[in-house]
Amino acid sequence: LPQQPFTAQLLLHSVACLLYTVNLCPHTDKTDCPINVYFVIDTSESIALQTMPIQSLVDHMKEFIPRFISKLEDEAYQNQVSITWQLGGLHFSDVVEIFSPITSSRDTYINKLKGISYIGRGTFTDCAISNMTEQILSQAARGVNYAVVITDGHVTGSPCGGIKLQAERAQVNGIKLFAVAPSQKIHEQGLREIANLPHELYRNNYATTKKDAIEVDDETIDKIIQVMKHEAYGECYKMSCLEITGPLGPKGFRGQKVRADNTGSFLYQYAVGITGMYGVIILSLFNIRACADSDRISFFSKGPNGSNGAPGSPGIKGSKGTLGSAGPKGEPVSPEYLSSSEKTSLPMAFPFLIAFLLPSDCEKRCGALDIVFIIDSSESIGFTNFSLEKNFVINVVSRLGSIAKDPKSETGARVGVVQYSHEGTFEAIQLNDERIDSLSSFKEAVKRLEWIAGGTWTPSALQFAYNKLIKESRREKARVFAVVVTDGRHDPRDSDTNLQALCTGDVIVNAIGIGDMFNKQEEDETLHSIACDNKQRVQKMKLFSELVAEEFIDNMEDVLCPDPQIVCPDLPCQTELAVAQCTQRPVDVVFFLDGSERIGKQNFQIAHSFVENVAEKLTLAKRDNENMNARIALLQYGSENEQVVAFPLTYNMTEITDALAQIKYLDSSSNLGSAIIYASNNIVLNSRDRQRAARRNAELSFVFITDGITGNKNLDEAIDSMKKQNVMPTVVALGSDVDMDVLLKIGLGDRAAIFQEKNYASLYQPSFFDRFIRWIC
Structure with missing residues (x-):
């Protein structure tokens, strides 16, 4: 038969392939398979300040990567591809620093890795991934490309288009991304947006440390390396056993002759039609109704009768009643003419009635007060807590009576605010800002403050508040208060000597520390230093929401205005008391x-x-x-x-x-x-x-x-x-x-x-x- 030679050839070739696969056939030429691994390390504030001492988590990442590199071996994987490794890396916060280009020298790479120090500001992960992509595309001539992104998944901004966009761009360019957590305090959704699919290979709960331990997680390293080698093998090695040229097929039959009068017509090419609509599924189930729309079909059966509803809310207020007839004229009496026993027998509601009958346009005055609020606007605070800080400032100031319209006035309150993050980011509402002439304008100015989301330089912020607000613009006869709100953590690169910057002169400093970390001795010392070593001026809280609790606002009102003066205008007798709300503006x-x-x-x-x-x-x-x-x-x-x-x-x-x-x-x-x-x-x-x-x-x-x-x-x-x-x-x-x-x-x-x-x-x-x-x- 004519096909016998080809069948025999195919059989012989298959046997040869089998021998080749089980290494019985000598094989000397292995496919080169270079692998480029790029480490992307998060050294933002949310990483650096997670542990004590500060930067210990960053130092641990610097131990994880050399351990990872030590397990990368040049080898003949599956005896078919020759794997070699090259390394590159950057670390990032709200800026990106490339610490090593792609190199095959492991010693050089590790020395450069040891030299990095945390940046400790905001987190722009999308920009880090974008920079990584550019580095690999410009430096890696060939090979299989991987990135190991070590981050907690939190971000404070997305100026480069967002994590998802940049991760997809990297993947389109053939870069596979692994997401590795540096600790247990993570935002899992952010990590999943970084990692390639399937997440079972590229996320898989990878972490640099074992759970509830500080040792390097070798299991994570081994799993990632195994995935890298297996995926690289699939890209580098091409099965060639069946790539043989077959014999030519038999000559075809001669075509039918075309009739002379059967001329062809023009051929028109049409665009591909749109995909047809899905058919409608007809559902017919006994005693079950179905609700369907374009997105979903949901089923529900008839449920049992519901229980009686709760009583309705109170009805609307009724109309005013008719005026009652006049009562008999009472005897004139005043508490000053009562005996002590008669005074004590007054109804308990009497003080309330007196307060109720006071003219409501009386004004509370606290004397001349200069108050400076210093609020933490760093990444570790978070957007929600920063909003609570601003509301705390507004609520406290609302209790202190009217704001002095003139910054040089000898009476009334003037209020300044400093929000701070890392060095060079401090922003202030000045005590002597002429635009702040009412509570309304102050509220608007505070609401316009935006979360900085960088590092934490508390000592420098205190020095800034003293130099730029208190020293330059305090009023001569005013009592000066400073209220400092912080989570207690600050960058160790900022000198502790400035923690008592407000303790110069006669400034009364109140320190409010928020978070569980204040149970630690060193954080207690930080708060006491800020409050000029006066323990009575230190407040501790576990949650930022406690800042806006009514009881705490009452307490701050008493601290800042302990002896208020109530000034009421001279009003002529009138049948109805005028209600004086919103009268000042x-x-x-x-x-x-x-x-x-x-x-x-x-x-x-x-x-x-x-x-x-x-x-x-x-x-x-x-x-x-x-x-x-x-x-x-x-x-x-x-x-x-x-x-x-x-x-x-x-x-x-x-x-x-x-x-x-x-x-x-x-x-x-x-x-x-x-x-x-x-x-x-x-x-x-x-x-x-x-x-x-x-x-x-x-x-x-x-x-x-x-x-x-x-x-x-x-x-x-x-x-x-x-x-x-x-x-x-x-x-x-x-x-x-x-x-x-x-x-x-x-x-x-x-x-x-x-x-x-x-x-x-x-x-x-x-x-x-x-x-x-x-x-x-």
Whole structure:
């Protein structure tokens, strides 16, 4: 048969291949398979300050890599590929430092590795991966490329496009990335974004240290090296046993002759059609209903009847009753004419009644105070805790009465703030800043401070605060306080000698230390040094959230203003006491009332009653152009095109009451973005002549009463509009089912501006109502 020679040839070749595979066939030429390994080491603050002494974790990584390198052997892997190794490396924080180009000299590489020192600032992992990719592509002429990224997965910024983007770019260029944790304190999602798929090969809980131990994890090293060699073998070695040329096939039959009259037509080439839609699956199951949309199909069977619901929330406040008849005239009496026994028999509520009857536009004065807050803005603090620090500053200052308008005034409080991270990043709100002339302007300045997210140079920050704020701008007759908030850790490169920089002169220093690390003796000493060795001036906490607790704010108020003076104006006798809220500055408040079906009619009525209570509590302006006091407006909103202005910005209480009595619940869907844009165009601006209706010198405040569950259309545009108009947002979020992402968006990222209560009945609670009024004013 004609195929016998080929069959015999194939059989002989297969036998030869088998002998070759089991090393019975002599083989001298092995495929070269160079492997390039690039180490990317995180030396940011979140790594350097994780352990004591500082930098010990970085030193441990510098032990892990030589151990890793010692296990890299040039070898004939599987007796078929010749593996050799080359090494490169960089370390990073918010900057990248390349400590070694790609080299085959292990001694040179390890010497350069030993010379690195931690940078100790923010974490830009995406830029480190980008630099690694550029180094490998420019230096590694050929071979299989791997990167071992040693990091905790946390980042403080993504100026190079983000971890995911740069990891994918590296993978597209043939670089395989392993993610290795330096400790147990990690952000696993960040590590998984770095590592190649499958994660069972490239992540697999790799760590430089064994769990609950300080020894190098040899198992991690062995697993990674095994994966490297196996994957490299697959790329370098190409099976050639079956790559033989077969015999030519038989000659084909002669084609059929074409008829002369059968001329061909033009050939048109068409584009490939789009993929057809998936078919509809018809489900027919007994006693089961199915809900389906384009993304998912979910099944549910009819459940049992639910239990009776809980009692409803309290009803809305009733209308005012008729005036009662006059009582008999009492005998004139004063406590000073009572005997001691009669005085002690006064009702317990009597002091409260006296306080209640005091004119509410009395002003608290603390004398001349210069207060400097020094707050930690380093990476180890974290964004959320930094926000809590800012809220703490605002809440404390709000308790100290009015801010002196003139920086040279001999009375009133002046407040400065220093936020610090590593050297050269300190930022300050100066004590003598003429733009800070009210509590409102101070709040805005504090809210504008942005988390630096670098290293921690506490001693230098204290020296900076003394030199640039206290020494240069303190008032001659003012008492000077400094309040230092820190987690206690600082970079050892910053000299401890400056920890007592504020102890010069007559500055009263209060140190607030936060975190479990203060149970350690050395951290106690740090705090005591900051507080000028006065243990009474040291406060310790475990959580940053304790900073904004009401009890602690009360305590700080007593520390900074121990003997306040209450000054009340001379008022003529009047039948009703004037309520003096927001009297020192103009405030225009726009309420946004969610009229969606989720809210429900009863809750809607409670909400608009709350708006009426606020209007009664605030001191309303006497005319539209008055440069103090409040005006309010109310917008009810539903779907994208449903917005109803119940009343525009007004000071007329009768107009407000009449409008609220006539308001009708929309019972619609919700689109808050469109409502904000509508309010900007029809309340903040006059819809008739497009002139500004809000007072130019007034604080413009938007108050959102919503759960945040709304359509996203126009929301980003609406947020930009709020920022351009310098809106101060306040969010009243009611219930447990809320969309916190949307609430944070409309609150412009300020968690302190979000009042979250368990239900609408909470709007009646005096504790909530008082906090809300204090915040608005």
